[in-house]
Amino acid sequence: MxxxxxxxxxxxxxxxxxxxxxxxxxxxxxxxxxxxxxxxxxxxxxxxxxxxxxxxxxxxxxxxxxxxxxxxxxxxxxxxxxxxxxxxxxxxxxxxxxxxxxxxxxxxxxxxxxxxPFCSTCTRARLSAEGKLYTCLFALDGTDLRGPLRAGASDADLHDAIRAIWRVRADRYSELRSEATANRPRIEMFAIGG
Ligand code: SF4
Structure with missing residues (x-):
């Protein structure tokens, strides 16, 4: 490799x-x-x-x-x-x-x-291999986009869906990092890209 x-x-x-x-x-x-x-x-x-x-x-x-x-x-x-x-x-x-x-x-x-940490200016969204949108590297879960896509959602529909997800996002894991966050479940990096 x-x-x-x-x-x-x-x-x-x-x-x-x-x-x-x-x-x-x-x-x-x-x-x-x-x-x-x-x-x-x-x-x-x-x-x-x-x-x-x-x-x-x-x-x-x-x-x-x-x-x-x-x-x-x-x-x-x-x-x-x-x-x-x-x-x-x-x-x-x-x-x-x-x-x-x-x-x-x-x-x-x-x-x-x-x-x-630069959470306040973070613009990173990641798409997992199974089509979930993650709004933070440390997210607990993502939002399924594959389902709507396979059900015939248009580009405009997906655009609106992503916009709606992003609007309510409040991720700031790195600003909160502490012993309290250490054992929280979170996605592995290899699942959402480097
Ligand atoms: S912890 Fe999440 S919100 Fe903060 S910079 Fe990293 S990916 Fe962005």
Whole structure:
């Protein structure tokens, strides 16, 4: 699998595919000593590396708070090595803080999903393989869209249904994260996409 992913990245680079991103979850004691190597690999592949704080999505990853490397620490590590300066977000609601190398050699992103939650500006909806719409990575359940679709719902009907779901959404798991939320059932990441 790993070799296939590398071949896919190389193929994307060879064919001039633009906008490739390498999203990387940083876990303390696992890969937090490989940030510079990954950034170098990203440069070679013409891809932007984005580092993501390790999240407690689902229950199968055995998440522990002390394994989270905060975004400030990630930036400090890279800054000490390569020299960084912040740049503005591309659009409202963009989840990554953007940084560029002071020497002009490209940019990277850091997603502070645990230490600096951004639920108030979150615009992410996810569709599971069985056609349920989830309005949060940590949702207990989604809303079935497959049923209406198979019953003949038009694009406009689905549009209205999604809009109605989104209007009443009040998700803010990351802002509420605590011992009280730790054992709540929640969807696994592999069920709703990365
Ligand atoms: S916890 Fe849910 S609402 Fe908050 S940023 Fe993550 S996906 Fe969005």
């Amino acid at each position: 790993h070799a296939q992913v590398l071949r896919g990245l190389e193929a994307a680079h060879r064919t001039g595919f633009c906008g490739t991103k390498i999203d990387t979850v940083v876990v303390r004691g696992v890969n937090d000593d490989e940030l510079a190597d990954l950034l170098e690999f990203g440069k070679q592949q013409g891809a932007e590396v984005r580092f993501i704080e390790y999240m407690d999505v689902g229950h199968s990853n055995g998440w522990r708070l002390d394994e989270v490397v905060p975004a400030t620490e990630i930036v400090a590590l890279i800054d000490a090595d390569a020299g960084l300066e912040p740049i503005a977000r591309n659009y409202p609601g963009e989840v990554a803080d953007r940084w560029r190398y002071r020497d002009g050699d490209g940019e990277l992103g850091v997603i502070a999903s645990v230490s600096q």
